[in-house]
Amino acid sequence: LVTEILQYSDEKKSITRFEAEALLAGITVDTNNFAVKTGVRTFEAASWLRRAGADTTAVKKFLRTDLESFMLRSKCVSDAEIINDGQIALSVMEGDSPDCQILCAQAADQLLSVKGIVASFVTGVNSFGKTVVSARSLGGINVQLIMEKLGGGGHRTIAGAQLPGATVEEAKEKGIHGKETT
Numbered sequence: 001l002v003t004e005i006l007q008y009s010d011e012k013k014s015i016t017r018f019e020a021e022a023l024l025a026g027i028t029v030d031t032n033n034f035a036v037k038t039g040v041r042t043f044e045a046a047s048w049l050r051r052a053g054a055d056t057t058a059v060k061k062f063l064r065t066d067l068e069s070f071m072l073r074s075k076c077v078s079d080a081e082i083i084n085d086g087q088i089a090l091s092v093m094e095g096d097s098p099d100c101q102i103l104c105a106q107a108a109d110q111l112l113s114v115k116g117i118v119a120s121f122v123t124g125v126n127s128f129g130k131t132v133v134s135a136r137s138l139g140g141i142n143v144q145l146i147m148e149k150l151g152g153g154g155h156r157t158i159a160g161a162q163l164p165g166a167t168v169e170e171a172k173e174k175g176i177h178g179k180e181t182t
Contacts, residue, residue: 003027003045020054025062032109036157072097076107076122086116088141092168093124100124104134105160112136119143123168131163131171 152161
């Protein structure tokens with residue numbers, strides 16, 4: 001949206017390379033590497049940012065993660081439990097990371113790239129001791145409704161919840177592992 005405002009404003013102000021890369025990084029994250037919530041306008045904005053000097057390699061470097069976070073996320077994905085005839089992936093983010101909520105969301109996104117998986121739920125405990133849940137779907141399962149039952153919210157395909165005082169196991173019992181996901 002910001003890129004479109006800049007692009008179509010009457011005062012055609014130029015932006016710096018850093019500003020263009022920051023905007024392109026935002027679009028990249030918001031669209032999960034141009035995989036979701038994209039349209040012609042998304043690609044036009046990205047193209048305009050490239051012409052303004054944004055370097056995709058610099059953006060990729062900017063979005064890299066540290067090895068510890070990468071290993072936590074990878075273990076979470078590899079330890080996923082598959083239920084409901086291979087359609088739903090459940091996993092727990094082990095360890096203690098200040099980025100737990102982000103890592104849970106990234107792991108849930110990654111699990112959707114596995115053939116047959118139509119929804120994924122990843123839980124963990126954030127730095128405030130709250131159990132967090134990130135839910136993702138390809139659209140066949142409305143994860144927003146499930147997360148609303150847990151006190152959270154979101155959208156049909158991307159949702160989450162924070163459960164203060166609940167354990168990861170309790171979160172599973174409240175709806176992630178139950179009949180609500182089938």
